[in-house]
Amino acid sequence: xxxxxKLLTVYELSLPDKSRAGQTxxxxxxxxxxxxxxxxxxxxxxxxxxxxHKGYADGSLAKDFRILRSLFIRNKMDWPFRRNDAPVxxxxxxxxxxxxxxxxHTMVDVMRNAxxxxxxxxxxxxxxxxxxxxxxxxxxITAESLDFTHKLIFIETEKHGRERYHMIPESILPYLxxxxxxxxxxxxxxxxxxHQILEMAEVKVGGDVGWHAIRRACIMxxxxxxxxxxxxxxxxxxxxxxxxxxxxxxTAFQIVGGDEDSYAVMExxxxxxxQEIFKNHxxxxxxx
Numbered sequence: 001x002x003x004x005x006k007l008l009t010v011y012e013l014s015l016p017d018k019s020r021a022g023q024t025x026x027x028x029x030x031x032x033x034x035x036x037x038x039x040x041x042x043x044x045x046x047x048x049x050x051x052x053h054k055g056y057a058d059g060s061l062a063k064d065f066r067i068l069r070s071l072f073i074r075n076k077m078d079w080p081f082r083r084n085d086a087p088v089x090x091x092x093x094x095x096x097x098x099x100x101x102x103x104x105h106t107m108v109d110v111m112r113n114a115x116x117x118x119x120x121x122x123x124x125x126x127x128x129x130x131x132x133x134x135x136x137x138x139x140x141i142t143a144e145s146l147d148f149t150h151k152l153i154f155i156e157t158e159k160h161g162r163e164r165y166h167m168i169p170e171s172i173l174p175y176l177x178x179x180x181x182x183x184x185x186x187x188x189x190x191x192x193x194x195h196q197i198l199e200m201a202e203v204k205v206g207g208d209v210g211w212h213a214i215r216r217a218c219i220m221x222x223x224x225x226x227x228x229x230x231x232x233x234x235x236x237x238x239x240x241x242x243x244x245x246x247x248x249x250x251t252a253f254q255i256v257g258g259d260e261d262s263y264a265v266m267e268x269x270x271x272x273x274x275q276e277i278f279k280n281h282x283x284x285x286x287x288x
Contacts, residue, residue, distance in 0.1 A: 004031040007039075007075050014074045026067050041080035044068055062086060098216040101282065103203045104129055108286040110201040121197055123179035124190070126172040129283040131155065132215035132236050139190050143181045148173070157237040164237060167274045171287040218283060225280040234273045 008031055012024045030047055037043055047068075051061055065086050072079045108129060111122045127133050127141065133155065140156045147153070151168040153176075168176065185193070194211050205213070215236070222232045278284055 004034070007031060007071065011071045011074045014070070023067050023070075026064055027071050030064075030068060030071070039072065039077060044080070097205065097209045097213045098220060099203075099205070099209070099213040101217060101221055103201070103205075104214060104217055104283055105286050106203060107197055107201040108283070111197065112287070114200060117200065119175070119179040120185075121193055121200075122175045123181070124193055125197055126175045126287060127153075128211050128214045129218070129286065130169065130172055130281065131166060132218035133211065134215060135187065135190050135194075135211045138211060139185060139187055141181050142184060146176060146181060148177060155237065162234075162237045164270055167271065167278070169278055169284055169287075171284060175287070218281075221282050222277065222280070225282070227276065227280055231273050231276050234269065235277045 008024065008028055011027050012020060015023055033047060033050070034043060044065075048061060048065060051064060056064070069079050069081070107125060111117045111125050124138055127138060131153075133141075137155055137157060141153070145154045145156075146168075148168075151170075151173065152165045153168050154165050155163065157163050191210055198205060219232060219236060222235075223229075
């Protein structure tokens with residue numbers, strides 16, 4: 001096995017399944033370009049300059065830089081850069097598409113009323129428009145994530161955010177029950193379903209738009225409704241400080257023993273956050 005292949009194998013085995021293919025491909029592109037040359041700061045700079053010359057966006061450059069850093073570190077090689085050496089992402093170059101609330105309203109109306117809409121299309125759109133789920137989070141929902149008896153759903157959060165239980169509002173409960181989440185879709189299929197819904201609703205968008213455009217819209221309308229930032233951050237499961245152990249032990253429990261089988265309950269902060277968001281959530285009303 002060549003040196004490059006050994007480096008790539010070590011790196012690939014360190015990655016989670018969801019991101020393995022894409023990140024390995026970028027690391028492989030660098031190693032193929034590098035050939036027999038040294039893994040050095042100079043050659044990393046040359047690679048980044050080449051990508052920039054090819055027209056890579058700031059965000060893509062920053063992502064490749066992080067991948068190379070991980071490639072070095074996973075192979076126990078010194079990373080020859082400091083924190084502030086990473087490419088700067090200029091705000092005006094950030095592509096962060098957000099679906100218009102009117103378009104989301106149209107999509108929900110079509111899913112609720114179209115005879116050709118499938119149960120899984122309805123259920124995935126309901127989860128996206130209410131909880132702002134990322135694509136990978138939609139993919140991870142299974143039948144075991146749902147407790148219809150106690151009207152709770154457990155969301156395995158991406159981006160190092162909080163994994164937590166949410167209350168299920170009555171307005172979307174029938175759509176989740178109808179589908180049941182008895183099968184899992186691939187990442188590509190989840191993305192295809194989003195575009196199927198767009199097409200059925202005749203919503204026209206440009207560029208690379210996906211489920212995250214609904215998440216951004218959820219956060220946008222929450223801020224427009226003057227919901228406190230800490231409530232928005234808690235509901236949409238951004239990463240929290242690990243030092244607040246009281247909060248960690250007061251928000252959700254898995255009850256075992258007693259007179260019933262194992263079941264989940266919510267306590268304290270999470271329940272209050274859900275109630276506050278649902279009271280002011282304009283997209284939730286689309287499902288009523």
